[in-house]
Amino acid sequence: MISSLQSALDTFPTVSLMSQPTPIVRLTRLEQACGARARGIRIFVKRDDLGETGGGGNKLRKLAFLLGEALATNVDTVVAMGGLQSNHARLSAAACARLGLSCELLLVDTVPKHEVDYRENGNVLLDRIFGATITFLPAHSDAMSVAQARAAELSSVGRKAMVIPTGGSSPLGALGYAGCAQEILDYEAANGIEFGHIVVPNGSSATHAGLTAGLQIAARRGKIVRAYSVLHDQPTTYAKTVQLIEGALALLGASDTPFDAASDVTVDGSYRGDGYGLPTSAMIDAVQLLARTEGLLLDPVYSGKAFSGLLSDIETGRLGTDTDVLFVMTGGTPGLFAYRNTFAPDIAR
Ligand SMILES: *Cc1c(COP(=O)(O)O)cnc(C)c1O
Secondary structure, three states: OOOOHHHHHOOOOOOOOOOOOOOEEEOHHHHHHHOOHHHOEEEEEEEOOOOOOOOOEOHHHHHHHHHHHHHHOOOOEEEEEEEOOOHHHHHHHHHHHHHOOEEEEEEEOOOOOOOHHHHHOHHHHHHHHOOOEEEEEOOOOOHHHHHHHHHHHHHHOOOOEEEEOHHHOOHHHHHHHHHHHHHHHHHHHHHOOOOOEEEEEEOOOHHHHHHHHHHHHOOOOOOOEEEEEOOOOHHHHHHHHHHHHHHHHHHOOOOOOOOOHHHHOEEEOOOOOOOOOOOOHHHHHHHHHHHHHHOOOOOOOOHHHHHHHHHHHHHOOOOOOOEEEEEEEOEOOHHHHHOHHHHOOOOOO
C-alpha cells in the first residue's frame, strides 16, 4: 500500500504548465435550460480548459509528467503525434517552446474533412505559430513507427528524443489525471459535497484512466467516472482504458489497489456519431447550449460530443435525480475554428 495518492505523485519530476487546482463552478442557467433543475440535478464543471500554456486543455496535465521526465533525462527533442487538429500536438508545441525543447509533430490525415479551415486553421495554425516542425502523414499511417525511426535518427547524431504517443496517453501521462482526482476529492472535502457522477470525454483514454486510478487509490470505489468515447469504438476504448489504469497503478506502486474493471470503468460509445472528428447534430446543439447559457466553450471533437451524451443521459433519467454531476472541461477551443463550416454553414465564402 502507498501512504497517499499525493505523496506517490510527488515522487515524479514534473514541470509547471498551468495553475492548479483548476476552478470548479456550478452552471445554474444551464441546469434550468436542459431540464436538470427539474430533476434535482446540479451540474458543475471543472475548468481544465483554463491552463495558461498554449491555450489550455487536458493535455497539459499529462505533459507536466511527460516533459518532467524529458527534462530529468536530458531530452532535447520531443516527437509527438496526432490527427491534423490534435490538441495534444498544439499543447506539446507550446509546452516545448516554453521549456526550450525542440518539438517535431507527426500529424496524420485521420479525419476525412477537406475544408481549408480544417486543414490550416485551428490547431494546425497554432502548431506553426509555436514553431513546431510538422510532418503530415497520410491516413492510416503508423505514426509511432515513423516517430521511433526519427528518434533513432536523432540519436545517431548525438541528440536525444522522447517519443510521446497519441494524446500523451501513456501510464506516465495518465498520472496527470490522478492528480486531478486528488483535486476533486479536496474540493469535495472543502465544500461538503459529493459528486455522484464525474463525466469526461474519452479519446486516447488517459484522462479517464488517470482519474479512475486516482479515485481508486484514494479508496473511493463506487465513484464512477462516466466516459463517452469519441475516438475508438466502445470495446477498444474500454480495453485501452483498463490497460492504462493498470499501468498507472503500477507506476504509482499501487498495484494492490482494489480495482474491478467490470464495475469501475464505464465507457459509453453511443455519442461518437459516424466517427472521430465527424460532427453530430447533438454535438452542435451541446456546444451552442453551453455557449448561450453560460458563455463557456466546448470543442467539436471531444467535449462537445461528451456533453451531448451527458445532456441526453440527464434527459432520459439515466443519471437519476437529486445528484451532483461534475463535467471535466478538457479544452480544445481552437478546434472550433477548424469547424467553421459546421457552426456557420450559411456564411458566404
Ligand atoms: C485529447 C482530448 C480529450 C480526450 O482525452 P484523452 O485522455 O485522450 O482520452 C478530451 N478533450 C479534449 C479537448 C482533448 O483534446
